[in-house]
Amino acid sequence: MKLFEKTRKTYIIYSVIIFIISSTVIYFTLKRVITKKQDEKLLWDQELIAKKIKYEYPLPIFDVEDFKSTNPPRDTLYFKDTLMYQVVNNKEKYELYRELTSVQTLQGKTYQISTRSSLVRNQDFILAITLSVGIVVLLLIITVYFVNTIIMRNVWLPFYNNLETLKNFSVENDKPLELQESNIDEFQELNNSLSKLTNKIKSDFNNLKEFTENASHEMQTPLAIMQSKSEILLQSENLTKSQVSQIKTIYQSVQRLSKLNKTLLLLAKIENRQFKDLETINVNSVIERQLEIFEDFIENKNLTVDMRSTLEVEIQANPLLFDMVVTNLISNAIKHNIPGGRIEILTTNLFLSVSNTGEPPKMQSTSLFERFKKESNASNSFGLGLAIVKKICDNYNWNIIHSYVENQHNISIYF
The missing domain is CATH 3.30.565.10 (Histidine kinase-like ATPase, C-terminal domain)
Known part of the structure; x- marks a missing residue:
């Protein structure tokens, strides 16, 4: 996988994770804040009702039979979510409410004060805010992704161009390696290192090529002399059978060495691609x-x-x-x-x-x-x-x- 593709894939993965986490945090944070505010409002309503009972007596009071028989604890507050039966537009349904129930002793009597507030609108409000923020975050992520892609493509363009130039590089080409300049320090440093490296490789190649040719050429001269002198000695008179055998061995060895030298030189020329004519x-x-x-x-x-x-x-x-x-x-x-x-x-x-x-x-x-x-x-x-x-x-x-x-x-x- 290319580095550019790897970067984009990593960005997408982390963006999705951040989007999910941020949306969840926003949802529960809003729900907690709104619930707290709603509880404060219910508590305010409860205190207002208690004051009306205490200071504006008599007030219409609806006795609750359950509290007459159960003797509940006094001066206690209960917060809870409850479902309330509603008939809206001739449609029966249950809606979610937040309820505050308090048991207080006022004017010598025990009262149960219950205040309720609908959670339906609050839920719609929370979902609307969460959805709005989520859409904004998602749009931001998409925008940053495309902007980042364009920027990264422009940033990496000199690198890929130089990579293509390196693929076509040949030590046999006398033309110097031309790399595209970049305003990125790391890429420019890489270009400088590659230029020095390729110049050194070309220099070493030319030196080795010259050495191989010179060494082979210089070896051929003494080998030819040795072969010629061996032929002259073989034609000499008054040689013993042992001397003829030794000179013949030398002559054959020189021939073998000369042939080996030419063969190795040929291999070197082939490897150096010196046979270019087609x-x-x-x-x-x-x-x-x-x-x-x-x-x-x-x-x-x-x-x-x-x-x-x-x-x-x-x-x-x-x-x-x-x-x-x-x-x-x-x-x-x-x-x-x-x-x-x-x-x-x-x-x-x-x-x-x-x-x-x-x-x-x-x-x-x-x-x-x-x-x-x-x-x-x-x-x-x-x-x-x-x-x-x-x-x-x-x-x-x-x-x-x-x-x-x-x-x-x-x-x-x-x-």
């Missing part, structure tokens, strides 16, 4: 050309090649990189095949599939695409062929999958 490539033509190159190796193992294609398949890629993909896949299919086996190649607009007969894999399929992971123990293999293919696929967002079914390896690249 062309329309005919997949079938590339495969047929590579099969001609490997024709002698195929015949040497007596392999059968079956190439199938539903139509002319074309993709957008760097020609050199795609040649490497096809070369490594066919070379891998030949190297890990069995004598008299077969190679099946299938191409469509969606994928390229290369299958070959062979022994069950000794490692998991995902490990085959890691560097220096190899199935065979051949001295001329570095275990970098499929790693290069995987890096090229990642470069173009292609998906590569290996499977082994019915004594047959299959590597498929989904474009």
Whole structure:
């Protein structure tokens, strides 16, 4: 959940809680205040009636038979809510009243004085006030919500714009990172930190790229000298069999080291996305050309090649990189095949599939695409062929999958 949505959701939850609590408090507070005022009014009426009885005697008095027989406590006040039978507009109903009952001794006689006041209007008054205040509070909450949403959207707009800029950031782009200015101190501080960080990343990337290229280039020169000198020594006379064997070992090691250096440099260039040129490539033509190159190796193992294609398949890629993909896949299919086996190649607009007969894999399929992971123990293999293919696929967002079914390896690249 986005921070903006989280903030709005939290605001709504707390606003509803505050609205319910405030409405309840307002309702009961009003009810208590009005009841208190009503009790004071009833008490005033009771005192007024008592004074009339005491000082303006005789007053029409209605004797209550119950009080003659029960001998209630004197000078006592009773407040209570009661229902009174009413006939209004020929309709019979009970209405709620607040009643004050007092028992007093006046002029030597015991009187029960009862005063009542209707609660119906008070209830309507309380509900009307509560509803009015509730509507005002609700409108205030809604107004604040929309105002807050507009303000928050404007406040967070530079952040989201900068986030989109960061998504498109590339260390290979020489153009500096341009972030939208903000009048929020925290956002501006974040912009400054991001600018420094991206500049440092680009600087480190360029330094590493330059170091890799320089180191590889500088290594090639002494390796070439070592290889040339080894060839001269092998052609020298008066060498013992042991010396020839040692020089030959040195010569092979230098060749292996030179090939490894070139392969690692190629991987570094692929990872740094230095092969940017794109062309329309005919997949079938590339495969047929590579099969001609490997024709002698195929015949040497007596392999059968079956190439199938539903139509002319074309993709957008760097020609050199795609040649490497096809070369490594066919070379891998030949190297890990069995004598008299077969190679099946299938191409469509969606994928390229290369299958070959062979022994069950000794490692998991995902490990085959890691560097220096190899199935065979051949001295001329570095275990970098499929790693290069995987890096090229990642470069173009292609998906590569290996499977082994019915004594047959299959590597498929989904474009």
